[in-house]
Amino acid sequence: MMTNDDVIADAAARCRFDPLTWARFAFDWGYGELDGYAGPRAWQAQAFGEIAAHLQNPETRYMPLMLARASGHGIGKSAFIGMLVNWALSTCDDCKVVLTSNTDTQLRTKTAPEVGKWQRLSITREWFDVSATSIAVRDKSHAKTWRADFVPWSEHNTEAFAGLHNKGKRILLVFDEASAIADRVWEVAEGALTDEETEIIWVAFGNPTRNTGRFRECFRRYKHRWNHAQIDSRTVEGTNKAQMAKWAEDYGEESDFFKVRVRGMFPSVSARQFISEEDVSVAFGRDVPESQYGFAPKVLTVDPAWEGDDEFVIGLRQGLVFRVLKTVAKNDNDLVAARWVADLEDEHQADAVFIDGGFGTGIKSAGDGMGRDWQLVWFAAKSDDAGCFNKRAEMWKAARDWLKAGGAIPPDPVLRDELQAPELVPRADGKIQIEAKKDMKARGVPSPNRADALVLSFAFPVRKRGAGYGVSAAASARRDFVPL
Numbered sequence: 001m002m003t004n005d006d007v008i009a010d011a012a013a014r015c016r017f018d019p020l021t022w023a024r025f026a027f028d029w030g031y032g033e034l035d036g037y038a039g040p041r042a043w044q045a046q047a048f049g050e051i052a053a054h055l056q057n058p059e060t061r062y063m064p065l066m067l068a069r070a071s072g073h074g075i076g077k078s079a080f081i082g083m084l085v086n087w088a089l090s091t092c093d094d095c096k097v098v099l100t101s102n103t104d105t106q107l108r109t110k111t112a113p114e115v116g117k118w119q120r121l122s123i124t125r126e127w128f129d130v131s132a133t134s135i136a137v138r139d140k141s142h143a144k145t146w147r148a149d150f151v152p153w154s155e156h157n158t159e160a161f162a163g164l165h166n167k168g169k170r171i172l173l174v175f176d177e178a179s180a181i182a183d184r185v186w187e188v189a190e191g192a193l194t195d196e197e198t199e200i201i202w203v204a205f206g207n208p209t210r211n212t213g214r215f216r217e218c219f220r221r222y223k224h225r226w227n228h229a230q231i232d233s234r235t236v237e238g239t240n241k242a243q244m245a246k247w248a249e250d251y252g253e254e255s256d257f258f259k260v261r262v263r264g265m266f267p268s269v270s271a272r273q274f275i276s277e278e279d280v281s282v283a284f285g286r287d288v289p290e291s292q293y294g295f296a297p298k299v300l301t302v303d304p305a306w307e308g309d310d311e312f313v314i315g316l317r318q319g320l321v322f323r324v325l326k327t328v329a330k331n332d333n334d335l336v337a338a339r340w341v342a343d344l345e346d347e348h349q350a351d352a353v354f355i356d357g358g359f360g361t362g363i364k365s366a367g368d369g370m371g372r373d374w375q376l377v378w379f380a381a382k383s384d385d386a387g388c389f390n391k392r393a394e395m396w397k398a399a400r401d402w403l404k405a406g407g408a409i410p411p412d413p414v415l416r417d418e419l420q421a422p423e424l425v426p427r428a429d430g431k432i433q434i435e436a437k438k439d440m441k442a443r444g445v446p447s448p449n450r451a452d453a454l455v456l457s458f459a460f461p462v463r464k465r466g467a468g469y470g471v472s473a474a475a476s477a478r479r480d481f482v483p484l
Helices: 004-014 019-026 042-056 077-090 104-121 183-192 241-251 256-263 277-283 334-348 357-369 391-404 413-420 437-442 449-456 473-477
Strands: 065-071 096-100 128-130 134-137 147-150 170-176 199-206 227-231 298-303 311-318 321-329 352-356 375-377
Touching: 004 019, 019 042, 019 077, 042 065, 042 077, 042 227, 077 096, 077 104, 077 134, 077 147, 077 170, 077 199, 096 104, 104 128, 104 134, 104 147, 104 170, 241 256, 277 391, 277 413, 298 334, 298 449, 311 334, 311 449, 321 334, 321 449, 334 352, 334 357, 352 357, 352 449, 357 375, 391 449, 413 449
Parallel strands: 065 199, 065 227, 096 147, 096 170, 170 199, 298 352, 352 375
Antiparallel strands: 128 134, 134 147, 298 311, 311 321
């Protein structure tokens, strides 16, 4: 005669590839904390169905499944994660689960308690010990291999995500409020999910608060890799429709507020974003007739890179058109770099060459030795625009205005994302200040080298060859200026 434990274990085995059936079986729907609920919501059932279809197919079972959901508020995202973790742990022995969120506070006060709650509501509640930082099977011989861990992410400490290996078993990786998780964490996690003959499921959920970063790209650049969907809160049973109607009336359905909080759509402009997605998207691959730019001076720009994974970038802007001419990995040979610049200056008959002074002094010196007249640009220098904090802000403002005025950039996804990446630094005096590269890296955003190559082209006014070409007299007067 089968015991109750035997019945549960048998059901778990039969539901190994069927999280929806497990969710309906494992919880006391309609009673206690689940009073008023008959089972998973429609969107939850659909997502469970996608997982089941993937695992039940022998041809896809051992290929990583990546599931992304961007949503408005109140749809039951945390409940879905709780049910999913319970299914993953209950139906596969020695399953490894790692969960993280946008902040340590969110992880400790929201994600972990919600997942723990669903574990305690489950029919397998006696199988696992639940704590604030983990859920582990009570069998001590498996406690280190059969567990879920709540792990705060850090761009500089990614070991927990690099060690996601569980060959022959199951791995579940959960990114909660994924918009704010650093790109570096995504990259490390992606590179680690390589075990053969292993069930690998990666889910990334959250409100679409930022229109840049890896979560945004699940729905754009990498949408062919992710099972993705955007969920409008108004379509989900049990949400506060009356409140959403008030928001629609107060803010408008096309407002970023309503897009993010209700429609599950990414905003046109993030809260502190300087250049909007709309402005960049319109410029992306824009076709500009030569008659509208061929008369303008050509400005060659150089953004050197001397650390990490930064790129060395050479760009060229002529009026309304900008191109990236050359990108290479970090380079510390000034003579070689100067030769690249000189060759491209000659090839394109550039009217001026602007080099980022932060790491470009050696290239400028090498150019001097070649008889070249190149101009260093110091991002930290004083701005000629009283409304800007420094030269960096002045140039970025000019680039933004150029995009709005009809500027064209190549169909380059990296450049597109970099232009949207820098954020404003709030200032009491109201001046425009763009965050520094080091601050961008601190929040997990790569250095915007290609974007800076465009931005550099607005450093100083330039005259066309044959008309006293080169930088203006004012720019020449500042050629040797080095900020303190």
